[in-house]
Amino acid sequence: MLLRTFNEKDKSSGFASYDFKRNSLTSLLSGPYRFGYPMKSELANQLLYTRESFTEFPDLWVADLDMNSPTKISEANPQQQEYNWGTNELVTWTSLDGIELTGMLVKPENFDPTKKYPMLVNFYERSSDGLYRHRAPSAGRSTINYSFYASRGYLIFNPDVHYRIGYPGESAYNCVIPGITSLIEKGFVDKDNIGVQGHSWGGYQIAYLVTKTDIFKAAEAGAPVPNMISAYGGIRWWTGLSRQFQYEHTQSRIGGTPWEYPTRYLENSPIFNIDKINTPLLIMHNDADGHVPWYQGIEFFVSLRRLGKPSWFLNYNGEPHWPLKLQNRKDFTIRMAQFFDHYLKGDPKPKWMERGVPAMEKGINQGYELTSPDK
Structure with a gap:
């Protein structure tokens, strides 16, 4: 039997053969890559699979049934060589609870440890298992694109989070903040230009973190839940399912x-x-969100505005938990990049951040134009 293998410590993967009669496992192929599911040829004793890493596009490879003589047979993304792509590495630190944690750190391809770089923190729960995932530039529906931001001079840090039942917000703080400070201590992070971004459960954690720390110069929180009490009494609009279970015993981890x-x-x-x-x-x-009621986002935004806090609200009409239409995904990607570039790189504000986009101008005047630097 051919099995896929995964090393939980260094995140490498590969293939192994299991012998039922001898109850033994033999490693056939392994390395710092992510491998796709193999398919056997109908006409030959060969396997077809993909191999990828952060820097390597998932091209096609062939090998015999024992994974000998692996050979690359496609070159689907040669244009990648023309871009400053970036690298991805595993980092470790200790949480405030004394737990050893891992995370991913993406650096620009021309990284210089003597320089200081703006950094974006992006996380959900546990993502370090995806260390060798290839991330092609694209208009994302809910998150930053790592290769896009790395090519523009950003560091990206994705920390794993260990949760305690009853204290999800505090758990995020205890894991994420010491991870950031451990990187600042290395000397190449611009501590005055750190941003944070996440969506849904990630958006909630970011909403919590910014009430506890000023370490972030800017934050994007997508589909957040700022009020667990009002959200507890709601339903998931797509299914009609009560939301109570997820606060008591699943992702929100309140415990009752x-x-x-x-x-x-x-x-x-x-x-x-x-x-x-x-x-x-x-x-x-978005106003058609079937996962997190969009009145949670409204509740968050109007409260921020009531207190005079700098805040902006994006709603893509008719879109669900994340924008699916390409034009909306592009719009979100542009606005988020302009937002972070303004706060973390000192770029001028775009017009939409100065005056918003009136309802009558939505889809007509996008407001992407940058204001003059002296404004």
Whole structure:
């Protein structure tokens, strides 16, 4: 039997052969790559599979049934050599709870350790297993594109998070913040120009973090849940399923109902600490979101505006949890890049950040034009 293998420590992978009679496993092929599922030829004793890494496009490879003499047979992305792509590496640190953690650090291809770089932090739960995933530039629907930002001089840090039941927000803080400070101590991170970005569960954690720290100069939170109490009483609009289960026992990890643990719901809801936020925020939440009710995004935004906090709200009409239409994905990619470039690189503000986009001008005047530097 041919099996795929994965090393949880260094994130390498490969293939192995399992002998049922001898109950033995023999490694056939392994390395710092991510391998696709192999397919056997009908006419020959050969296997076809893909091999990829952050820097290597998932081209086609062939080998015999024992994975001997692997040969690359395609060259689908030669144009990548024309771009400053970047590299991806595994980093480690210790959480405030004393837990050893891992994460990914993406560096520009021409990285110079004597220089200081702006850094974007992007995370969800645990992503380091995807260390060798190839990330082609594209208009993302909910997250930053690593190769795109690395090619433009950003570092990207994606930390793994270890959660404690009842304290999801605090867990994120205890894992993410020491990961950032450990990189600052290495000397190549511009500590005054760090941004953070995430969507859905990532968006919630970012909303929580900016109530507890001013380490971020700018933040984008997509489809966040700032109020776990009001969200608890809602439904998932696509299915009609009550949202209560996910707060009690699944992703939100509160551990029980609001009547059992009222303090946990309050402490983990950023809405009650919005007055402590000093970080400029870009929020994206769509009005047809079937996962997270978009009134959560509205609740977050209007509270920020009520307190005079710098904040912007993007809503792509008729789109679900993330924009699916290509024109909307492109729009989101452009606006998010302009937002971070302004705060982390000192670029001029685009017009949409100065005056918004009136409803009558939506889709007509995008406001991408940059204002003059003296404004």
